[in-house]
Amino acid sequence: MEDVILFSRAQFALTAMYHWLFVPLTLGLGIIIGIMETIYYRTKNEEWKTITKFWMRLFGINFAVGVATGLILEFQFGTNWSNYSWFVGDIFGAPLAIEGIMAFFMEATFIAIMFFGWNKVSKGFHLASTWLTVFGASISALWILVANAWMQYPIGMSFNPDTVRNEMTDFWAVALSPIALNKVFHTVVSCWVVGSMVCIGISAYFIIKKQNIVFAKRSIKIATIVGLVGIALTIYSGDGSAYEVSQKQPMKLAAMEGLYRGQTKAPLNAIGILKPHTEIMNNEKDVFYFDITIPYLLSYLGYRDFNAYVPGIKDILEGGYPTQNGEKPLSAKEKMSSGQKAIEALSNYKKAKKENNTLQANKELSILRENYENFGYGFIKDEKDLVPNVPLTFYSFRIMVIGGSFFVLLLLVMTYLSYKNKPFENYKWLLWVCVLSIPLVYIVSQSGWIVAEVGRQPWVIQDLMPTSAAISAIRASSVLTTLIIFCVLFTGLLIAELSIMIKQIKKGFSDKTL
Helix, strand or coil, X not given: CHHHHHHHHHHHHHHHHHHHHHHHHHHHHHHHHHHXXXXXXXXXXXXXXXXXXXXXXXXXXXXXXXXXXXXXXXXHHHHCCHHHHHHHHHHHHHHHHHHHHHHHHHHHHHHHHHHHCCCCCCHHHHHHHHHHHHHHHHHHHHHHHHHHHHHHCCCCEEEECCCCEEEECCHHHHHCCHHHHHHHHHHHHHHHHHHHHHHHHHHHHHHHCCCCHHHHHHHHHHHHHHHHHHHHHHHHHHHHHHHHHHHHCHHHHHHHHXXXXXXXXXXXXXXXXXXXXXXXXXXXXXXXXXXXXXXXXXXXXXXXXCCCEECCHHHHHXXXXXXXXXXXXXXXXXXXXXXXXXXXXXXXXXXXXXXXXXXXXXXXHHHHHHHHHHHHHHHCCCHHHHCCCHHHHXXXXXXXXXXXXXXHHHHHHHHHHHHCCCCHHHCHHHHHHHHHHHHHHHHHHHHHHHHHXXXXXXXXXXXXXXXXXXXXXXXXXXXXXXXXXXXXXXXXXXXXXXXXXXXXXXXXXXXXXX
């Protein structure tokens, strides 16, 4: 069983991380392409058409591979996570169905016109098709992120003990939950930064090679503005996300900060090196080899109060720590006991129903409802399993924040040079920084997802279903086999995509291929 869980998680992580190599560029570069074609439509300047076509080629290559990896990702919910699909399929499936019906068909319809409609349809219709393709990609991301947000904060549903399934009772509560709104906004605008940095990096390469300099400088001018808007909105939405995490997933916040014992007026850890986890658990007062903190900031970001108490990992496990609403949270052991009562009550309820014992069935149903909010804790064997991988979450969060701060500075400098018409050729070192920022922006983007997903472990659905209860009844060898196949397949796809994109980049801004 442990091998099945390990291999299934590894396979899903592999697929998700490969998929996320393509999604940010699709969303970010799409916005840039839309703006460039809008400029062409308004100015009738053929140079802007040439620029648009070049970036559109890269967009198309990336889009095609992204669709392929995304389909494989969704299929795994049926193959590797069938218990999860049964338990919440009525809810989780709805956003994915809307994504397929609304967004996927919109993209499939208009992307053909976007690529092959030049000189075949009017300029206005082509521009509309480009924006509708970009909008469809964003809508696709929206509904997938809504589904993911529901896993982080299950809401708008009720449990049906007869079918052992959760059923949606309020669609708008699912779609418009505070976690969903922040996640959608934060993720989509962060993709603008990825698209912008790729555009700037490739354009910087052209300037270094003294090729297509005019086109490259115009591309940088658009990309820097999109990137600055994206990074500003990412910071704003990130603040909202931190607040929601503190309210709904305090264990994730504690892991992000390496906070083992809570405190009032809690400082934000800017940077630090953690001691080994086992050593910390025995002496939570001496957590870091060294660290640099910002006083009071964690309390404010998490609770909008500089004096607020922020619980640590041990506080959450032990329970009873002070909260803003005055409630005393249950300890992990109390939640595990409550969850076991819920699971036992469900079993007894089904047995009583089978025996037509209505009185006993109603009694067990009442016990189930009283304890259902802790249902998932009943599958937890050891309270230590409730602690996510702290070092991975902690360092990933710092890579995300520090990397994001670097891009703020870089985008400000590039914007200043671009709009002051400074000669980029005189700043060759800066151009190389832009080129090297292409892999860096992907590392930062992937780190954000690691924080979001590793930080909520062991939960597939927060408090309701741990990973161990969500897997399919399949052999570990089967999962390992498909894991190896996917690893080879996705690596091949990535190599193929990079080689095709590099070939297109070497061609430059020539539009002979479109």
